[in-house]
Amino acid sequence: MATKPDYKRYGFIPQRQQGLLLMRLRNRSGNLTAADLRKMAELAERFGTGEAHVTIRQGIEIPGVKEERFEEARQAILDAGLLPAVCGLRVRPVVACPGTATCPYGLVNTRALSDQLDRQYVGKDLPAKTKLAVSGCANACTKPQAHDIGFRGAAEPVIDQELCVKCGACVKRCPAAAMTLDDDGLAIDLDTCLSCGVCVATCPKQALAYTQVGYHIYIGGKGGRYTNTGECIATFVAEEEVIPYLEAILAAYQELADKGERLSKVVARVGLATVKAKIADKLSG
Ligand code: SF4
Ligand code: SF4
Ligand code: SF4
Incomplete structure (x- = not known):
């Protein structure tokens, strides 16, 4: 029997109905242009049931794609200039709120960071699925504390x-x-x-x-069957320092994790202090 393609790498998931796939599309920072929406509608009519489901992680999911049309559908996503989602043991699509772009509470340019995270990290192979979230303020609308x-x-x-009245x-x-x-x-x-x-x-x-504006960084959070609240490991990290910090976290995670082990499990197994020390080591190295 022929081996099936690695559907998940390209954002497709087998549907509960035999022979059908869910086609998942991602976007950057939750933003879609009118042209993107039209192209997605065309894909839904051409390959699916003509419907789309908006996922909890800001993605678009088109049901009803026949397995034998997988390659054709995958190519059609690329030809349309759209972004396929990513599943499996790798960095998943980033979830982000609007931040300073439109939200009155926004303190940081979430879109700039989230777009950069998408370009540089989504799809990167890791020991387990790794979810990232970016929020623009303490309201934490995208739940950064519930992400890896x-x-x-x-x-x-x-x-x-002097100025206070x-x-x-x-x-x-x-x-x-x-x-x-x-x-x-006032105090x-x-x-x-x-x-x-x-x-x-x-x-x-x-x-x-x-006095200082930046990002608080959390690691080891997760939702799902067994939830965990992430630990804050760094505060007020300047926007330009976030990527080096993330690099250090990912390098530490890859060294410490067993295959299939989420970052939350690593923190639970070896202890937060060990993980933080490894991250500090990577940052200084
Ligand atoms: S987290 Fe803050 S900045 Fe982002 S949408 Fe929510 S309230 Fe606005
Ligand atoms: S003192 Fe702190 S918590 Fe209170 S409004 Fe100012 S920034 Fe927010
Ligand atoms: S009490 Fe607060 S809001 Fe009023 S002037 Fe002083 S700092 Fe500003």
Whole structure:
């Protein structure tokens, strides 16, 4: 019997109905142009049932592709200039929120990072499936703490007591109750602060500013059958330092993991301190 193609490498998944495949398409940062949507509609009509399902990870899934048309369908995705999804033991399509592009809460340019992650890492073979997420602020809409590696925008506030008129507006809006106002002036408890930036955006006198803006990086999170919350291993990593950090994480993971072992399992087996030490070693090497 002929060996079946590695459907998952190219983003196709066998459907529960014999002989049919789900064609999965990815996109960068959850963004699609009107032209992309038209091309996807054409693929759905040409190869599938004429329907599409929007996946939980911002992808588009076209059901009903006949197995014997796999090669033709795969080529049609490329000819249309669309991006196939990726499954199996490798870096999966990145999930990202809009960040500073459109969201009023955005602190970082999530699209720039997510697009770069997509270009450089999606499809890279690893010991197990590896999911990445990028969020623009503490609201963490893409759940970076529930991914193998997650990035979330963060900004640390600082007060200029000279400019503060003690109106209390920032204190009322702080979601973490990290701010206090008394006769000595305004104070921020940075241990409680979420680095969400809301107070800076609220102040009518520009008495609050950011001291550092960047990404908090989480590792070892996962959703699914057995969930795990990722550990924050680095804070306020500057945008240009994120890729070297990711390289170090992936190198450490490849050295420490057994085949099929998710990063969460590695952290549980060898301990967070060991994983962090290996990452630090890679960063300095
Ligand atoms: S995580 Fe923050 S920046 Fe991103 S969509 Fe949610 S609220 Fe907006
Ligand atoms: S950054 Fe957010 S959590 Fe921190 S003090 Fe300002 S409003 Fe509060
Ligand atoms: S909103 Fe601005 S002016 Fe008002 S208490 Fe806060 S820092 Fe001071």
